[in-house]
Amino acid sequence: MATRVTDGNHQGLVAGVDLGGTKIQTIVVQGTEILGQARVPTPGHGAEPITAAIIETVRVALDAAGADPSSLRSVGIGAPGRAKDGVVSNSPNVVGMQEPFPLGPKVSLELGGVPVHVDNDVTVATMGELERGAGRPFDSMLGVFVGTGVGGGLVFDRRVWHGRGAAAEIGHTVVKPEGRPCGCGGRGHLESYAGRASMQAKAERLVAQGEHTALFDLMAKHGRDRMTSGIIERALAHGDTMTERLMDQAVWALGVALASAQNLLDVEAIIVGGGLAERFGRSFVDRIAAQMRPLLFSPDHPPAVLPAELGDLSGAMGAIVLAGG
C-alpha cells in the first residue's frame, strides 16, 4: 500500500482525464511522474453520470497516489467534440453529451473549486505527444489518431492551431470522391477507410455480399462487439484476406490524406497514434510513410513519420499539459 504523504508534498499535483467513447482514463502526476491512475468504462446514459464517473476516477487516482483531494492544483480534461470555456458540445460518440454541457464548471464544483481546463480529446492528445511524447524535438507537427474515427491535431511553432474551434479534422479529408460512406454523412473520407467503425461497417457489407472473414467469429470468441485493433491483429495472424485488404485500404487512405496535408502544411513531423498505431507501431507507420512518399511534392524532403510514444496515455498526459502540469 502506498504511503500516505502529507499535502505539503503535493502542491504540484495535477490530474489529467481522457474522456473517451468507451473509457475514462485518468492519471495524477507531480512534475513528470505519474503517481496514480484510474480507468472506468464510460457510462452510457448521460452527461451527469459521466461527470460523476470522471470525479470518481480523479478521487481513485488521488487515493492511489496516496494524496488528499485538497492537494489537487488543477485538472485537465480531453473530451470528444468541441470545448469552449469548459463547455463541451458536438460529442456524437458520448451518450448524453450531444447538447452543450458545462463539464469543466461541474467537475470544478465537485472538486472544491479547483481549476478545470477542457479541450478536444485529439487536440489534447496532440499536446501530450508534443510536450511529453514523440513530438518533443519538433516545432511543427501534425498529430493523427486512428481509432474508432480519425482525428488530428495541428502544431505550428510549438503552438496548437485551433482554427475557429474545429481545426484538424484530417479524418474528413476527401481521399476518393464519391467513395465509401463516412460516419459524418459524407463519402470517400480518410475516416471512411481508416476509422475502425467504418472498417467494421465495410466488413459487415462484404459479409452480407457473401464474402468470408474470420473477423466476426474472432469478435464473438473474444466477447467483443467492436472490431478492435486486437481483433484485427488476430485476424491478420490467421491470414484473413478481407482484413488484409481493409488494412491495405486504410494505409492507402492515410497515405493519400497525409501526403496532401503535408503538401499544404510542410510540417517537420507527422505523429501517428490511436489503437491501430499502438497495436502495430513502427511497421504500420512505415507503411503509411511509404504510401505517402510518391505523393509528396518534395519526396526528397519528407517529414518524419513516427508512432506516438505515449500510447494509451497520450490523451491523459495531454490533459496534464493542458492543465499546466
Add this chain to the structure above:
Amino acid sequence: MATRVTDGNHQGLVAGVDLGGTKIQTIVVQGTEILGQARVPTPGHGAEPITAAIIETVRVALDAAGADPSSLRSVGIGAPGRAKDGVVSNSPNVVGMQEPFPLGPKVSLELGGVPVHVDNDVTVATMGELERGAGRPFDSMLGVFVGTGVGGGLVFDRRVWHGRGAAAEIGHTVVKPEGRPCGCGGRGHLESYAGRASMQAKAERLVAQGEHTALFDLMAKHGRDRMTSGIIERALAHGDTMTERLMDQAVWALGVALASAQNLLDVEAIIVGGGLAERFGRSFVDRIAAQMRPLLFSPDHPPAVLPAELGDLSGAMGAIVLAGG
C-alpha cells in the same frame, strides 16, 4: 509628364516586383499610393537577363513616379519556386532559374545596395491580399491562386506560415487518386484539373481523340499559344462544351481540395486569385464555394470564400508588403 520631385519626398519609396513565368510586373509606392508602374515580358533565356529586366522595370517605374533611383528605400520580389536569403531555387516555370540563383543580392548590387527581400510569388501574393486586399478583415486565411499552375499561401494569426520552406502547395492536393497527370509528375492533383497548363494539355488530348472545341481556333485568332483566361472566356461565350466541361472539372477539383483544406485548417477565409478568378470574379468563386459546401465537416459554418481584390497586382503589392512598404 510627371513632375520630378526631390529625393527628400521619397524617403518612403518602395518597389514591389512580381516575377512571373510570362511577365515582370513592378510598382513603386509611397505609403499606400502607387506612384509608378512598369511591365515587361519575362526574358526566356536565363537568370542574368531576368535580373537585368527586373532592374530595368524598377528604373522605369521610378522614372514614371518622377523619382531618382537613390530615393528607393527597399525592394520586394515575389519569385516562383523557393526563396531563402534572397537565393531563388526550384523555379521550373522560369527559364534559367532552375538552379539556385542569388537574385536578391544581384538586384541589390545593381541598385546601389538597397535592401532586397525575396519570397515565393504565391506567398507574396497572399501577403498582398492579407494586408492590402480581401484578407484585411481576417486573422486566418488560405490564399489560392489559380493560374498556369495552382499555388497557395497560408496565414495563421495574421502571419504567413512557410513550413520548412515549401508550405501551401495546395495545387498538389490529391483530388482523384490515379487521375489526370500533373505537371509535377504526379496524378490527380488539384492543379491537374484547375491549372491552365493542365487544362490546355487535357484539351489537346481530347482533340487528338477526335473531340471538337473552339479553343484552339480562338487561340490562333487572337495570337495566343496558351489557353489564357481570356481565351476560356471567349470559348464559353461561344457555348464551347469542351471548355464548359473543363471549367466544371476545375471548379469540382477546387471544391474538393479547398473543402479538405478547410476541414484541416478551419480558417476564417479562403481568398481565390489568379487569372481565372480575375476573369470570372465572384461567379467563379461562388461556384467553388457551392462545390465545397457539402464536403465541409461544418457545412453550417463555412469560411468566407472571396475573390482576391488586388487582381493582377496581388503579387507586386505583396512584394511591397514583403519589403516593409
